[in-house]
Amino acid sequence: MKVVIVGGGFCGSILAKKLDREDQFKTLLIDHDGRYEYYPSLPKLLSEPSLKEKITLDHSSFLSEIEIIKEGVKKITSESVKTENRSIDFDRLVLCFGADYPIRLGNKNNVHKVTSIRSVYQARKALVDSDHILIIGGGLIGVETAAEIAEELNKNITLVHPHERLLERNPIEASEYAERFLKDRGVNILFDDKVVENHGAFMTEKGKEVDSDMAIWAAGLSFRGSLLSGFGDDVFSDRWGLKVDDTLKLRGHDDIYVGGDITSLDEEKTGHNADVHGKRIYKNLKRESRGKEPKKYTKSNAPMIISLGRKDGIMLFEGKILTGGFPAVVKKLLEIGAVQRLRF
Numbered sequence: 001m002k003v004v005i006v007g008g009g010f011c012g013s014i015l016a017k018k019l020d021r022e023d024q025f026k027t028l029l030i031d032h033d034g035r036y037e038y039y040p041s042l043p044k045l046l047s048e049p050s051l052k053e054k055i056t057l058d059h060s061s062f063l064s065e066i067e068i069i070k071e072g073v074k075k076i077t078s079e080s081v082k083t084e085n086r087s088i089d090f091d092r093l094v095l096c097f098g099a100d101y102p103i104r105l106g107n108k109n110n111v112h113k114v115t116s117i118r119s120v121y122q123a124r125k126a127l128v129d130s131d132h133i134l135i136i137g138g139g140l141i142g143v144e145t146a147a148e149i150a151e152e153l154n155k156n157i158t159l160v161h162p163h164e165r166l167l168e169r170n171p172i173e174a175s176e177y178a179e180r181f182l183k184d185r186g187v188n189i190l191f192d193d194k195v196v197e198n199h200g201a202f203m204t205e206k207g208k209e210v211d212s213d214m215a216i217w218a219a220g221l222s223f224r225g226s227l228l229s230g231f232g233d234d235v236f237s238d239r240w241g242l243k244v245d246d247t248l249k250l251r252g253h254d255d256i257y258v259g260g261d262i263t264s265l266d267e268e269k270t271g272h273n274a275d276v277h278g279k280r281i282y283k284n285l286k287r288e289s290r291g292k293e294p295k296k297y298t299k300s301n302a303p304m305i306i307s308l309g310r311k312d313g314i315m316l317f318e319g320k321i322l323t324g325g326f327p328a329v330v331k332k333l334l335e336i337g338a339v340q341r342l343r344f
């Protein structure tokens with residue numbers, strides 16, 4: 001069975017690793033960067049560039065049998081996947097190309113992101129010469145980035161957040177803890193406002209001018225739906241991403257699976273969930289290769305950890321919250337585990 005995987009992040013890498021050992025599949029992994037990057041540690045990379053060696057793995061370093069194609073996918077139809085250089089057909093296609101993090105400002109000068117190794121290195125270069133940093137967005141990425149810069153790089157920071165509390169999708173105790181942590185380190189937080197313009201200075205919707213040397217955009221994900229061509233409207237969710245059935249197949253398409261951030265499943269978009277999808281898709285491919293029906297995906301909960309610098313953090317699990325040093329230690333262990341499980 002010829003399996004083509006688009007995207008070698010959390011979902012695609014664990015799936016590829018498992019298929020690498022299976023002779024009954026001819027597997028191809030397509031990823032434009034050719035490596036796995038552990039995104040939860042990207043904010044830390046801002047102050048510790050050498051961390052890159054510990055949080056990235058070239059696909060070729062842990063996959064020996066499958067074909068790795070280091071190219072960008074330009075178009076996906078129900079019959080083939082097209083890159084810059086080739087068109088590839090498949091018996092089974094797995095779509096797990098992750099979310100996009102576009103900067104929604106007309107002028108993107110001096111606006112950086114913390115969403116890939118490459119983007120963090122660019123942000124780092126700008127950070128060295130900047131005293132005043134604007135962080136746009138106070139969700140998980142914005143809070144972790146502000147905390148890291150405040151703790152490790154000692155800059156003046158303004159954070160603008162469109163809601164009345166940070167981390168608004170999480171319990172109020174988590175929002176209050178994060179706010180206290182940042183304010184204690186001198187971070188100026190503007191709530192209920194948005195950065196809407198960049199003309200050298202940054203302007204908010206309520207007309208405030210934020211004078212800063214650079215900005216970091218941490219205000220939301222987007223779905224790269226335009227990669228898909230010729231699919232009916234019924235595969236696209238109104239809310240987000242691609243609709244899947246209970247076995248993680250694209251709705252109405254028996255030969256296409258979808259995993260990770262781009263599913264429309266009503267669950268947090270996390271590395272843990274993407275990993276569980278990858279493992280379920282692997283088991284279902286195995287079942288199908290033996291002539292069996294694929295099994296249902298079942299959600300599995302895991303703690304969510306928000307880092308506040310290196311020594312502090314917030315752990316959330318099933319409505320309970322734990323703060324302080326322990327979450328920071330667990331997050332470090334997760335970082336080590338996420339890379340080691342692919343290596344060995």
Ligand SMILES: Cc1cc2nc3c(=O)[nH]c(=O)nc-3n(C[C@H](O)[C@H](O)[C@H](O)COP(=O)(O)OP(=O)(O)OC[C@H]3O[C@@H](n4cnc5c(N)ncnc54)[C@H](O)[C@@H]3O)c2cc1C
Pocket residue numbers: 006007008009010011012030031032033035036037039040041042043071072073074096097098099114115116140141227259260261262269270271272273274305306
């Ligand atoms: C800064 C940051 C911090 C985070 N912190 C946490 C955290 O603490 N805990 C947590 O659980 N989650 C966290 N997340 C979210 C987590 O990283 C994602 O949920 C997870 O990466 C999703 O996995 P995925 O396999 O769907 O996609 P990804 O891991 O995003 O992988 C997608 C892959 O597809 C490739 N790709 C994309 N487009 C194309 C194309 N056109 N052609 C070829 N290849 C392509 C990309 O190069 C990438 O390798 C964080 C994310 C960020 C950005």
